[in-house]
Amino acid sequence: MKNLRSEILKALLRVEKGSYSNLLLNSKLKLIEDKRDKNLFTEIYYGVIRNKLYLDYIINQFSKTSLLKMDSEVLMGLRIGVYQLFFLDKVPARAAIYESVEAVKIILPASQKGAISFTNGVLRNINRKRNSIKLPAKNKDPEKHLSIKYSYPMWLVKRFIKQYGFNKSEKILKAGNKRAEVIYRHNSLKMTKAQFIELLDAADLEYESTFLESFYKLKKVNNPAQTKVFKRGGAYIQGTSAGLASLLLDPSENMEVLDLAAAPGGKTSHLAALMNNTGQIKALDISQSRxxxxQENLLRLGVKNVSLKKADASKYQDNKKYDRILADLPCSGLGLIASKPEIKWDKNENIIEKMAKLQYKILNNNLNKLKSGGQLLYSTCTLAKEENQDLIKRILKENKAYKLIDLSSRLEKASSLNLETKDKYLEILPGEVDSEGFFYALIQKVESD
Structure with a gap:
C-alpha cells in the first residue's frame, strides 16, 4: 500500500459519515498484505476514533483556524498526526508528521497547497511544544478533566458520574479506551473441546481462559475469521458478557425457546449448542439481510434446531407458549465502546429514550408467550438505567403475573465471576470486569395457564 495514512484518512472520514468502524476495518485489512501495516492501520484507525476529543483539544490550542472551519481532510490528517506523536512511541516524530502531511496532500487537490502547508505547520508546532499541553484540572473541573483525558462527550461523562460516582466512572471510561479483545467461543456442535484446542495449538494461536468455561481470549491473531478452527465451525467470535446471556437463560434439551432479536446469531447458536441441537428455537429479526x-452463521456452526422468522418483535404474534425467551434487545450500546468506539460520538440522550420505548414495547408484546413457570432473560449491552433497571421495574409493576428471579445461583453455575447481584439484577461494568458492559434480568411467569 503506497501511503497507509491516506487510506486510514479516507476510512476515518467514512466512519464520520456513518460507516461501522469494525466492518469497514475488516474490509480494509483484507487489502493489506504486510502484517506490520495491518497492525499500524488498526492502531491509528481505532486510536483516532477513541481519542478524537483529546486530539481536537490539542489541535485547537495550536491552530488559529477553528476546527469547525477546517477542511474535513485537514482535520483528520491533523488527528492522525497528533495521535502518532502522543501515542505511538515507535513512530519517529519526523515520520509521523511527514506521512500525515503526505496523506492530506494525496487526498486534497493540488490547488489547496495552503491547506497542506497549514497541516505541516500545526503538526510541527505541536511537536515542538508538546510538553506545554495541560489537561483541565481534576480538582477544579472534574467532569471536563475526565471528558478530555479519556475523550468522551460531556453528556456521557455526566451520566456515568450521576449513575456510578466519579471513581467508578473513571474506571468505565478508561476501560472503554482499551483495545477490544478477540474471544472464541468453542462450538460443541462441530467438534469436541479437545479438537478445538488442538486446532488452536496447530495454528500457533496464543490464548488464555476467561471467566466462562468455553470462551478463550486470543492474544495475537490478525484475522480470527480466517483460521481453520473458525472456518470448520468450531469457533464463534463472541464477547464473554454476550456469551453469559445464553448461560443465564439456562435452557435444557427439548425445550421450546423464542429468541426475539437473533442477528447476527451468536446467542441463537449458543442456545442451540447448550440444548445439543434438540427442542426448537424460533429466532426473530426485523431485517431479512440480518x-x-x-442463516450463514448457523450453517457454518452446524445448528439444526432453529427456525428463522422475519418479524418485528414489538408486534409479533403466535399461539405457542415457550419454556424460555431470550430478550437480548436493541439498545444504545454504551457497554460496547471498546469494540465500537464511534458509539461515543454517534449516540445521545435521545437514543436512550428511543431505545427504552422500543424495549418496553417488545417486552410487553412477548411476556404472555411464556408458559407457566417459563422464564425470560432480558439483556442489553448498555449502561443506561432507563433501558435497564428502570425499565424492568416498570414492566414488573404493570404485569403482576411475573416476578424477578435472583441471578446469583445461575451466575455461580455459569462462570467464575465473583459478583454480587443488586436487587436480583446483574450488571457487568467495564473496568471492574475484563469484558463488555452488560445488564441482565431474569423474569419468571408465576400464574398458571
Missing part, C-alpha cells in the same frame, strides 16, 4: 447473516 436473518441471512444468521
Amino acid at each position: 436473518l441471512d447473516l444468521v
